[in-house]
Amino acid sequence: MTTAAIGSAQGEIEFGLNSFGEIATDPSGRVLSDAETVRLIIEEAELAEPVGVDSFSIGEHYRTEMMDSANQVILAAIAGRTERIRLGTSVTVLSTQDPVRLYAEAATLDAASNGRAQLILGRASSPESFPLFGFDMADYETLFEEKLDLFVKLLRDQPVSWSGTVRSALTEQYVKPAIEPGAIPTWVGVGGSPQSVVRAARYGLPLMLAIIGGRPSRFAPLVDLYRRALGELGHPALPVGEHSLGLLAATDDEARETHWPYWRRTMEKIGRERGFHPPTRSSYDADVRTGALFVGSPQSVAPRIADAIRDLGLSRFDLKYDILHLPADLRARSIELYGREVIPRVRELLAVQPEPGEVIGHV
Structure with missing residues (x-):
């Protein structure tokens, strides 16, 4: 499977932005x-291109505060x-999608964008799409496994013959529009499950790690x-990517004081739904200093x-830049700082080979 970027040691890094369509x-x-939020996402992608961002991706959720459920329509x-700018999904919930319809939509987006489409496929960290589309969470693993198998076949080798338990069989079926095998970079998104990591390897697909807390280095195993x-x-060898959250501002204090109230409210709501404790300010500050919250100055x-x-x-x-009710002007400023200042600086830092034990870029 071809991809847009091959290994940090082998080629150019791809720097992207992710939106979950959170209302601003x-x-x-x-x-x-x-x-207005849907139109804002389109405007933000337009802004991201001239400031130097490589890709713009949109999630897929079915929550009242997220306007990304029809992500391929917005991407078109x-x-x-x-x-x-490359155009992708920061997650496609393959478990509750039909692989044939998804292929047709992705291939059409690729044609309309002149070859800029890409996908991240996931099992869903939120369950809302399962009852909405008539699926049973008890079939969580089977749905993803079988649909991934069919989708990969559609991407790589048509006509397709396939049979399984989650949809009707296909016999020597072509699905249009046609694309070259492997033309749409397709990643598997994982949150930390070794089984999901091995599945991505088994299908020969790049791996996208959703890292939203703790030190990113803990994902090295x-x-x-x-x-x-x-x-x-x-x-x-295939690419590995990281999806994490953040906010850019002129100073560290401004970024943290701006982001923290929105982060706290968001995590308190998720905590009530899923039964975990919300973050404290001290745990938040620790994640900002050394963890997977990229909040601060460039x-x-x-x-x-x-x-x-x-x-x-x-x-x-x-970098996921949006969070519920963050003002649109602060979202735009974060996009600009990421593209104009952060990405060039990261490229400069990566071009310097550190001596053993040396830390580059820190004061």
């Missing part, structure tokens, strides 16, 4: 409507207003497992991203 506010504090709108599995299965955030890329041997780094 205007500078006065007015909550934007659902439609972005395709008509941009020329270079999973990366090692993935690379060992690729070798044992006879696959070539001068502070860039070295931490460079460290994560080195520690895990990444080929791609995606």
